[in-house]
Amino acid sequence: MEKRNPVERIEYELTTFIRRAVYLDNSEKKIGNLERSAYLLLRHLDEFGPARVKELAESFKLDISTVSRQAAALEAKELIIRFSDPADGRVSLFTVTKLGKQKLKADKKMRLKRFESITSEWSADEKQLFGDLLIRMNEAFFD
Amino acid sequence: MEKRNPVERIEYELTTFIRRAVYLDNSEKKIGNLERSAYLLLRHLDEFGPARVKELAESFKLDISTVSRQAAALEAKELIIRFSDPADGRVSLFTVTKLGKQKLKADKKMRLKRFESITSEWSADEKQLFGDLLIRMNEAFFD
């Protein structure tokens, strides 16, 4: 690995990261109690406010049928609630319930704790720069 | 997003990255021609030399039955070949074929090109540091 050029290393490490992160999300060692899909969905609603299925699907790059089922599952667990868009009868809007907020908060806390521990030896500058670069990478990667 | 602390941003961006990278890998816009699993398997054999199913499974954090099928599929496509371990008749070892090396090389090239383009505006230092931090993160994340 030492001989790689920087971009090769980035590619290598990110590919490895994805494989293992997906594993971790499905293993008993996963962070928190929510499925990754549930976590992302709740987080989106919590951050951006009520959203419809289509909007969520676009954000996650999933088919709306998939998100429709994910949302239905969260609704059944009473983590989100559905209400009709007064301006358009076809649209279902979802919002996070009190319970959903609790669960999200708890999971986020655990995830942050893990990331705090991972980066505990990093300098403030390193953390800052890493975050910046991730944002840039995400923007450039998906357009 | 601007209000987040650095670690929160790292958690946020990495979570987002995984979701979208998984999508990209399955979409028609994916990089290269190999499945992600095939790419990783070929890459491992190419880097570390002949390996058995168990070793690959441990490296990828997959069940050996899963890797056994992945390897069988690559064998059928003649990208890898199987040979018996002379020292242990139970063990199948795999190695990359000439064709496999070609395909791997072609895919790696495309992936690197993409990552080159993503990081084209980054300074050499930034690339270097990003790679270093990813390595550190991967090590700390999965032990």
Add this chain to the structure above:
DNA sequence: TATATATAGTTGTATTATACAACTATATAA
């Protein structure tokens, strides 16, 4: 040496996440 146990890998089966297609309900355009 003969038998019991452990290991490597394969194959059968169930589950889950996903996409696509068919469908329903509603909205908009002609």
Add this chain to the structure above:
DNA sequence: TTATATAGTTGTATAATACAACTATATATA
């Protein structure tokens, strides 16, 4: 008023995966 477009749901197929049962081989033990 009818045709078309859109939002979402539900049916169905596929693919990736884990776990369990099994086969073949190796190692340990009586």
